[in-house]
Amino acid sequence: MIPSQQITGLVLAGGRATRMGQVQKGLQLLQSEPMLTHVLRGLQPQVGTIIINANQDLERYATFGYPVVSDEIKDFAGPLAGLHAGLLRCETPYLVCVPCDSPFLPNNLVxxxxxxxxxxxxxxxxxxxxxxxxESPHMRAQPVFALMEGGLAPHLLSFLENGGRKITTWYDSLQMIEVPFKDAASFRNINTLEELRHYNQNFAD
Structure with missing residues (x-):
C-alpha cells in the first residue's frame, strides 16, 4: 500500500467547459457549494497534498487554500496539459488526478x-x-481518474511536444493497469448547466 502522504492530488479545472457555456465548472454551485468544494472534500482525506490546475479565474481558485497551477502548454491543449502542469509541481512519488466536475468521488478511489x-x-x-x-452497458476506462508515478513529466512533455493530445494514447505508452469499480455513479460528471440544475433539483426534493 502507498501511504497517502506520498500521493499528491491534482484537480483538473483548466478546461474551457464548452458544453457548460464556457463558465468555470468547478465554481458552479451544487447544493449551495462550488462543485470544486465537493471534489476537494472527497479527495483530501485520501492524499497528502492537493494542487488545482486552472487557467482562468486564478484568484477565485486560490481562495480554496491550495496551490493553483496553470498549463505550461498553451492554447488549452486538453487534460494532458493540466496533468503536465501538475506533474511539474508534484513533490511526492505519486500523483492522482480527478476532474473538477465529478463531485461524487468514492472514498476508496486512491x-x-x-x-x-x-x-x-x-x-x-x-x-x-x-x-x-x-445502448449496451459495459465497463470502460475513465481516463481522468488515474494514479501515476510522480516523475512522468518529461515523458509527457515529449509526447505533447510531438503533437500528442489524446490522453488514452499517452496512457497506452506507459505500463498501465485498469482498475474496475462497481459503483459507476461515483464517477458521474456534470457537464452542462441542465445537468447541474437536475442534480440541484434532486437534492432539493
Missing part, C-alpha cells in the same frame, strides 16, 4: 488504484467503471 499499481508494478492505474449511457 486506495484501490494504489493497490493495483503496486501489485502490477505499473506506472499508471486508471479507473474502469460501468458505462450505463450506451
Amino acid at each position: 486506495e484501490n488504484l494504489a493497490l493495483a499499481l503496486i501489485a502490477n508494478q505499473a506506472q499508471l492505474a486508471v479507473v474502469k467503471a460501468l458505462d450505463n449511457e450506451s
Whole structure:
C-alpha cells in the first residue's frame, strides 16, 4: 500500500467547459457549494497534498487554500496539459488526478488504484467503471481518474511536444493497469448547466 502522504492530488479545472457555456465548472454551485468544494472534500482525506490546475479565474481558485497551477502548454491543449502542469509541481512519488466536475468521488478511489499499481508494478492505474449511457452497458476506462508515478513529466512533455493530445494514447505508452469499480455513479460528471440544475433539483426534493 502507498501511504497517502506520498500521493499528491491534482484537480483538473483548466478546461474551457464548452458544453457548460464556457463558465468555470468547478465554481458552479451544487447544493449551495462550488462543485470544486465537493471534489476537494472527497479527495483530501485520501492524499497528502492537493494542487488545482486552472487557467482562468486564478484568484477565485486560490481562495480554496491550495496551490493553483496553470498549463505550461498553451492554447488549452486538453487534460494532458493540466496533468503536465501538475506533474511539474508534484513533490511526492505519486500523483492522482480527478476532474473538477465529478463531485461524487468514492472514498476508496486512491486506495484501490494504489493497490493495483503496486501489485502490477505499473506506472499508471486508471479507473474502469460501468458505462450505463450506451445502448449496451459495459465497463470502460475513465481516463481522468488515474494514479501515476510522480516523475512522468518529461515523458509527457515529449509526447505533447510531438503533437500528442489524446490522453488514452499517452496512457497506452506507459505500463498501465485498469482498475474496475462497481459503483459507476461515483464517477458521474456534470457537464452542462441542465445537468447541474437536475442534480440541484434532486437534492432539493
